[in-house]
Amino acid sequence: xxxxxxxxxxxxxxxxxxxxxxxxxxxxxxxxxxxxxxxxxxxxxxxxxxxxxxxxxxxxxxxxxxxxxxxxxxxxxxxxxxxxxxxxxxxxxxxxxxxxxxxxxxxxxxxxxxxxxxxxxxxxxxxxxxxxxxxxxxxxxxxxxxxxxxxxxxxxxxxxxxxxxxxxxxxxxxxxxxxxxxxxxxxxxxxxxxxxxxxxxxxxxxxxxxxxxxxxxxxxxxxxxxxxxxxxxxxxxxxxxxxxxxxxxxxxxxxxxxxxxxxxxxxxxxxxxxxxxxxxxxxxxxxxxxxxxxxxxxxxxxxxxxxxxxxxxxxxxxxxxxxxxxxxxxxxx
Amino acid sequence: xxxxxxxxxxxxxxxxxxxxxxxxxxxxxxxxxxxxxxxxxxxxxxxxxxxxxxxxxxxxxxxxxxxxxxxxxxxxxxxxxxxxxxxxxxxxxxxxxxxxxxxxxxxxxxxxxxxxxxxxxxxxxxxxxxxxxxxxxxxxxxxxxxxxxxxxxxxxxxxxxxxxxxxxxxxxxxxxxxxxxxxxxxxxxxxxxxxxxxxxxxxxxxxxxxxxxxxxxxxxxxxxxxxxxxxxxxxxxxxxxxxxxxxxxxxxxxxxxxxxxxxxxxxxxxxxxxxxxxxxxxxxxxxxxxxxxxxxxxxxxxxxxxxxxxxxxxxxxxxxxxxxxxxxxx
Numbered sequence: 001x002x003x004x005x006x007x008x009x010x011x012x013x014x015x016x017x018x019x020x021x022x023x024x025x026x027x028x029x030x031x032x033x034x035x036x037x038x039x040x041x042x043x044x045x046x047x048x049x050x051x052x053x054x055x056x057x058x059x060x061x062x063x064x065x066x067x068x069x070x071x072x073x074x075x076x077x078x079x080x081x082x083x084x085x086x087x088x089x090x091x092x093x094x095x096x097x098x099x100x101x102x103x104x105x106x107x108x109x110x111x112x113x114x115x116x117x118x119x120x121x122x123x124x125x126x127x128x129x130x131x132x133x134x135x136x137x138x139x140x141x142x143x144x145x146x147x148x149x150x151x152x153x154x155x156x157x158x159x160x161x162x163x164x165x166x167x168x169x170x171x172x173x174x175x176x177x178x179x180x181x182x183x184x185x186x187x188x189x190x191x192x193x194x195x196x197x198x199x200x201x202x203x204x205x206x207x208x209x210x211x212x213x214x215x216x217x218x219x220x221x222x223x224x225x226x227x228x229x230x231x232x233x234x235x236x237x238x239x240x241x242x243x244x245x246x247x248x249x250x251x252x253x254x255x256x257x258x259x260x261x262x263x264x265x266x267x268x269x270x271x272x273x274x275x276x277x278x279x280x281x282x283x284x285x286x287x288x289x290x291x292x293x294x295x296x297x298x299x300x301x302x303x304x305x306x307x308x309x310x311x312x313x314x315x316x317x318x319x320x321x322x323x324x325x326x327x328x329x330x331x332x333x
Numbered sequence: 334x335x336x337x338x339x340x341x342x343x344x345x346x347x348x349x350x351x352x353x354x355x356x357x358x359x360x361x362x363x364x365x366x367x368x369x370x371x372x373x374x375x376x377x378x379x380x381x382x383x384x385x386x387x388x389x390x391x392x393x394x395x396x397x398x399x400x401x402x403x404x405x406x407x408x409x410x411x412x413x414x415x416x417x418x419x420x421x422x423x424x425x426x427x428x429x430x431x432x433x434x435x436x437x438x439x440x441x442x443x444x445x446x447x448x449x450x451x452x453x454x455x456x457x458x459x460x461x462x463x464x465x466x467x468x469x470x471x472x473x474x475x476x477x478x479x480x481x482x483x484x485x486x487x488x489x490x491x492x493x494x495x496x497x498x499x500x501x502x503x504x505x506x507x508x509x510x511x512x513x514x515x516x517x518x519x520x521x522x523x524x525x526x527x528x529x530x531x532x533x534x535x536x537x538x539x540x541x542x543x544x545x546x547x548x549x550x551x552x553x554x555x556x557x558x559x560x561x562x563x564x565x566x567x568x569x570x571x572x573x574x575x576x577x578x579x580x581x582x583x584x585x586x587x588x589x590x591x592x593x594x595x596x597x598x599x600x601x602x603x604x605x606x607x608x609x610x611x612x613x614x615x616x617x618x619x620x621x622x623x624x625x626x627x628x629x630x631x632x633x634x635x636x637x638x639x640x641x642x643x644x645x646x647x648x649x650x651x652x653x654x655x656x657x658x659x660x661x662x663x
Contacts (some may be wrong), residue, residue, distance in 0.1 A: 237564075237663075256661050259621045291663060292562045293339045293618035 040065040042124045044137035051144050056087050056108040063103040063124050063135065071103050072125040080120055083113035114146040210249035211317035217242045218310055227302045235302065236287040243280065243309045250316060260284040272316055279308045339560055342617035349555040350615050352544045359404040362538040364397055365531065366524035373515045373630060374401055374489065375613060378549060379556045380605035382512025383468050383488040385453075385503075385634065389495060392517050393528075398449050398489045399540075405549060406542030407446035407485065414456035420463035427476045438475050443467050446483060446546065450490040454500040464488070465507045485549045505593070505637065512602045513627070514634035552612070559608040560618040564663035569607070569624055573600045575656045576636050584659050587652055590642035595635045603631045621662045629653050 042063045051057050063071050073092050079085040087108040095102045111117050119140040126133045205213045221242065226235035244255040244263070253266045264281050272280075283305045289295035297305075353375070360371060370386070374397065377384040386394050395411065402409035412423060425441035442448065443464065450464060467473050471482045490511065492503075508514070520528060571582070577594030579587035595603075606627040611619045633649045642652075 254658065257658050259625060259662055261622055288620055291564055292620050293560065293616075294562075295339070 040069055040071075040126050040128075040133070040135055042122070042135040042137045044119070044122050044140055046119075046140055046142060049142050051111065051142055053112060053114055053144055053146050054110060055144075057111055057119070057142060059107045059109055059119060059140065061103075061105040061107060061122055061124075061137065063126075065101050065103070065126060066099070069101070070127040071101075072127075073103070073105055074122045074124065076107060080109070083111060083117075084119070085110045085112070111142070111144045114144050117142055117144050205245060205249060210246050211313050213249070214242055214246040214313045215310070218306070218313070222306065227299070232296060232302070233290055236290040236305070239305060239309055240284060240287040240291075243283070243312065246313055260288055272312075276312055276315055280312050283308050339617055342558060342560060346555060346559070346612060346617045347615055349552050350612055352548050352552070353613060355543045356401075356404055359540055359543045360397070360400045363400045363540055364393055365527045366520040367393055367397060367517070370394070370397055370515060370517050371401070372613065373513055374398065374487075376606050376609040376627065376630075377489075377512055378485060378487050379552055379612060380512065380602075380609040381485075381553060382602060382605065383490070383510065385508065385511040385514040386489060386491045386517055387494050387514065388491070388517030389519075390493060392519070394489070394491050394517065395449055395451065398447055398487075402447040403540035404543050405446070405485075405546060406544070407546050408444075408483075409447045409449070410442035410445035411449040411451060412442050413451045414453050414460065416455060416457065418456045418460045420460055423460065423464050424467065424473050425475055436476065438478070438480075440475070440480070441473075443473060444480070444482065446485055446487065448486075448488045450488055452493060453490040454492050454502055457501050458504070461501065461503060461507060465510050469510050485546055485553070508634045509596055509598055511634065512606060513630040515630050516633075556605075556609050556612045559611050559616070561604060561608060562618070562663075565607070565619045565621065565624065566604070568621055568660070568663050569600060569603050571660045572624070572628060572632075572656060573603065575660050576632065576652070579656070582656070582660055584655060587655060590639055590645075590647055590652060592637035592639045594637075595632055599632060599635045603628065606631050625657055628657060 040063065042061075045060050045062070046057060047060075061073065063073075065071050076086050076089055087110050089107040090105055093104040095104070109119065119142060121139050122137045124135045124137075126135055208216070221235070221238050226232070226238065241256075247253055247255040247263070247267070251267070251271060253263070255263050255266075258266060260281070263284070264277065267277055286295070286297060286301065286305060290297065356375075357371070364371065370392075373384060376382070378401075388394065399409055399411075412418075421441065423441050423443050425439050425444065427436040428439045429435075430437045453461060453464075467482065468488050471484075471486055473480050473482065519525070573595045575582040575584060575594075576591060576599075579585065579591065603624065607619045607623040610623045610627050611617070614623070616623075629650065632653050636649045636652055638647065638649060638652070642648075
């Protein structure tokens with residue numbers, strides 16, 4: 001090959017520097033071979049060279065490589081240096097053009113300094129058939145101007161932060177949270193109420209008509225045979241409690257909280273027949289003797305007291321029904 | 334539990350309380366009406382208590398206790414409480430006898446059977462407490478010697494509810510020592526007509542002693558024996574506890590109105606006063622009516638009301654009424 005090239009150069013006229021020409025060709029050949037083997041270029045550029053402090057400085061990163069090459073763009077973080085921050089950047093865009101691949105990425109930088117600022121060089125990694133090369137872009141020089149202050153105008157307050165209207169998506173978690181809390185509170189309340197209901201069953205006396213409840217209680221008292229077993233005090237206490245509770249339910253008089261005298265005064269004329277009231281008073285007075293003065297009535301008095309209370313309930317119940325009948329009949333008359 | 338023969342007790346009470354008729358008859362010669370006040374005086378006397386009367390001037394408070402004292406043949410003294418009164422003016426003091434060269438005891442007006450402490454709230458606290466200590470302990474110490482007060486010993490203190498300027502209100506702890514606080518009202522129309530006629534005619538009836546102090550002391554013993562059933566004891570305790578913890582008796586609406594309730598002294602006084610009332614009614618046993626009859630007088634000065642209650646014009650009377658209407662009668 002070398003001999004072939006020597007022959008060609010020897011054919012040139014003698015006034016040519018044949019040796020120099022030979023070396024020139026050799027270098028040109030080698031350069032062309034190298035260019036074909038490493039066909040990757042990387043540039044970083046800005047559209048303009050003048051910016052104001054705080055402005056976005058859009059930097060276009062460009063890499064051209066062959067299809068065999070795999071290019072890795074620089075891993076950008078929040079800031080590049082103390083005075084240069086990265087505002088945002090686009091994904092790498094790839095375009096195929098005449099067997100070459102062109103890679104683009106737009107990086108917006110913010111410069112917090114004034115004067116002539118040199119933007120840093122960007123490093124790209126290229127995998128060239130398993131061989132890792134680094135390409136570095138040229139540095140860019142921009143001029144960053146400061147904000148001009150108009151000293152002729154008044155100094156103004158710092159502006160309040162802008163209020164951004166809340167979006168539904170922002171409120172949604174709170175709404176869901178409140179809804180869940182409300183459901184939980186409701187469930188807990190319901191649970192407590194249910195437990196209370198179970199713990200405090202409604203007294204039967206409030207469910208049944210007064211006379212039905214009272215007669216039922218009197219039956220129970222009779223079956224217990226209290227006075228027959230010497231429990232006279234208990235017998236009279238229960239008997240008067242039944243009578244008082246019946247009066248309370250039937251006539252809405254707080255009979256349990258009244259003394260015998262007070263109760264008799266509360267049962268005014270027309271409420272019950274005087275004969276019934278008199279008999280009731282006798283039983284209550286006798287009960288007071290038994291309860292508070294250790295009186296021991298004989299069995300006739302015990303049975304008679306029971307009978308009087310039972311009659312009182314029966315007769316006041318009947319009177320009520322009679323009253324209802326009278327009420328129904330009277331309009332026709 | 335000790336066995337009590339109620340029938341025998343009733344008979345004894347019928348006998349021992351017979352003097353009451355006599356006493357009432359004698360006192361009524363000079364006092365027209367005021368039966369309530371006289372009855373309360375008897376309750377306090379029979380149950381070894383003292384009485385605080387509240388009423389406007391001119392309601393025969395002094396005359397009532399004076400007449401009672403005269404009718405029982407006992408010693409009566411009256412002290413007009415003033416801001417410059419000293420404890421020695423009530424209790425007495427030791428006076429140096431120059432001739433004998435020793436100190437001699439000069440007993441004060443407290444050494445009597447019936448003592449009227451008129452307008453007790455006009456004297457400062459140290460004078461009030463000197464009297465109240467004597468009332469409680471029934472003993473007075475002069476120098477190194479303690480002197481027991483003669484029984485029966487009853488203090489009737491008065492307070493004027495209208496004039497409050499320049500007065501020293503009795504502290505709660507001291508007012509608690511009065512068994513009863515009685516509010517006296519004006520006499521009825523006909524009663525006042527009789528009072529007017531009596532005074533215009535210049536009638537000044539002379540009250541004669543009809544019973545002795547010994548009769549009262551004997552009656553006191555009988556009063557203690559008046560039977561009080563467990564149910565009545567529970568009723569009394571329910572009333573007192575309702576003043577302390579109304580919510581436990583389903584009277585929640587009183588909770589914010591009461592700042593403090595009745596003390597154990599209130600329970601004792603209510604029990605003793607109920608027994609005395611039963612005795613006056615010639616009964617050997619206490620019934621709920623007796624408790625209710627004296628409850629207001631025993632409790633009205635033992636229940637503290639809050640600022641909220643004062644702002645709502647709610648009085649101790651209202652609180653006691655509510656409690657009596659809500660606590661179950663045995």
